[in-house]
Structure formats: structure tokens, C-alpha cells
Amino acid sequence: MKKSALAIAALMVMCVFSAVCFAEPSDADPPQSAPTMKFWVYGNNGWEAHAGNGYDATVALDDSDLTVVWATETVNGTTVSGSQMVYQYTSGGWTYSNINPYYGKVTSVNGLSAFTAYYYDESTSAWVVCDTVIGNNVLGFYKPFDDYVLATANIAFVPANQDANDIDSALLASVAAVTHISCYEVTFHVGSNTYIGYGSDCATAFKDAMVTAGLTYAIDLSMHHTSYGQTTVNNGYYGEVTTIGNQSKTTTYNAVYDDVDDVTYVTADYYYWGLYLPGSPYNISSTFMLGFMSPLAGMPAVPSGVQSLTQNEFVFDYEYFQYSWVDQGDTTRYY
Secondary structure, rough: OOOOHHHHHHHHHHHHHEEOEEEEOOOOOOOOOOEEEEEEEEEEEEEEEEEOOOHHHHHHHHOOOEEEEEEEEOOEEEEEOOOOOEEEEOOOOOEEEEEOOOEEEEEEOOEOOOOOEEEEEOOOOOEEEEOOOOOOOEOOOOEOOOOOOOOEEEEEEEEOOHHHHHHOHHOOOOEOOOOOOHHHHEEEEEEEEEEEEEEEEEEEHHHHHHHHHOOOOOEOOOOOOOOOOEEEEOOOOOOOOEEEEEEEEEEEEEEEEEEOOOEEEEEEEEEEEEEEOOOOOOOOOOOOOHHEOOOOOOOOOOOOOOOOOOOOOEEEEEEEEEEEEEEOOOOOOOO
């Protein structure tokens, strides 16, 4: 089980953190070690810390000395391990790559399966039950960076009749402070303009770029997604940009009722911000939203042939397409 942890550790020797961020050895910032997370398990001598290094809790947990059994789930007809951030599935003859909604889901830790997971929130100095919408034992969406919505450097596996508040706060690990240094830098090209932002992922870097430039913007920075009244983990839209300046994602409809044939002809005009990686001679459409990518090295591995999660430059294009359909009866009131 530790083979993957050793591979990650080997990668960190080559691409170590700079001021607690992964950077190339040639980077001007002084290199340091990868961010440390501590995983707390109750043992014979009380609460014990097990440290691991990594971009997120899954990578760090796998890097620790704990024995972890990752859960398996079936997603879109594909069996996926909790250790996988990206999975692939086939539909209609096409292969798709998605973010695993169960990324970091654990079945047991050091043989303990009956536990409630808590994370330490430094902004409130309190232990908080891990998000039940995401899944209490789904840990991959927690990261040790202070610019992130689920920032933590400590996770406790709390059995019945124990309390995470008994952990000595002086022994807790700390989240990394994201600053304006080169390893966090991301470049965004919007039309003829270029903006620079800094973040532990490319979504927080985009927010930083827009705030610095004083531009109106809208970006999804929540790890919850609500659709048709159901709220789930935001494994698809975290980092979706919907507004830059005065141009926003929007759909307009034109509906015309034909009372002879008793049908309504509907045309929809859909405008949105397309996200691309710079390429030659053509830019390449990004497989993932900004939030699942980072300028940092040491990101989780992806299946062969899939776009890397380490990226630091993007192109936005305000795009449009039109589609039409026919409704039975007079449906103009719905548009």
C-alpha cells in the first residue's frame, strides 16, 4: 500500500516545496519541504499524531505511516478507489475523465472503521465534524492551504467516547500561508489582456487575479453543488468562471407558438466562458475546471493520456452556441 506513498516522496525530492509550495529547483524562492498534515488516532497512550506530506489529505494520508484501507465505489459504471482523484468512464463510445466524488474515502485507518472524522479549522480554532454532504470519511477535498474553503492541516479519526478537543493544540500542524511568490503564480489571458494571480489552486489564483485587477468576476468556490434541489459534493464545477468584467454565462430563449400545428418553436442562445490551455497552433480545451488544477507540482496522478492537474497558464474565450427544438402545445409561458 505504501508503494504510491514512496513514489510521491520520490517526486517531492525532485519538485520540493518553495515556501511551503512545490517549485522547480531553479525557482528563485528558497526550497522547503512539502506541507505537513497530521492525522490523529486514539491509541493506548491517548491521542497519537501521524504526519504525512502532500497537496491534499489523500496524498498526505497515503504518505503517513498509517495503514489505510481505501473505499471503493461504483461511479458511472466504473469501480473507483478512494485513492484516485481522477477516474475515467466510457459512454456512447466516448471516454470521459472526471473528478472522483469519493476522492479520499477511507474504510478504515489502522484497523479502526467505527469513527467520526473531524478537521481542525484554524480560522475558528475549533474541531469541526468533516462535511457530511461530501461524506464524513471522504477526505480528499481537504487541503493544507489557507486560501482554500476546506483548509486544514489536522484530521482526527474519533472513536466513540473520545473527544478531539483533548488533543494538545500546541502539537497541531499549521496550514500553509499562500503568498505572492512564484510557485503559486498563475497567468490568465482574457482577450488582449493578461492577468496574474496567486493561489494553491487555479481557482483561488483566478480570484486573486481579479481582485488585484479590480475586475468584476464570479467563480464557484464552494465544495457543495446544488442541482434540482439536491446538494452534493462539487466535483464538477469547483472553479467554474461565470463572469469576467461585463460578460457572464447566460442563456436567452426565443419561443414562437404555431397555433396551426399546435407546437412551439424554441431557440436558445447560450453564452459562456470557455477555458483553454495555451497551445500551438490551437489552444486546447481544459478537461477540468480551474479548482481541480494547481500551479504546484506534486499533484495527484491522473490516468495515462489525461491532462495533468499541474497547470499555471490559461486562456479564456467568451463563446456562444445556439440550439433549437420543438415543444408540443403552447409552451411560451415557460420561456
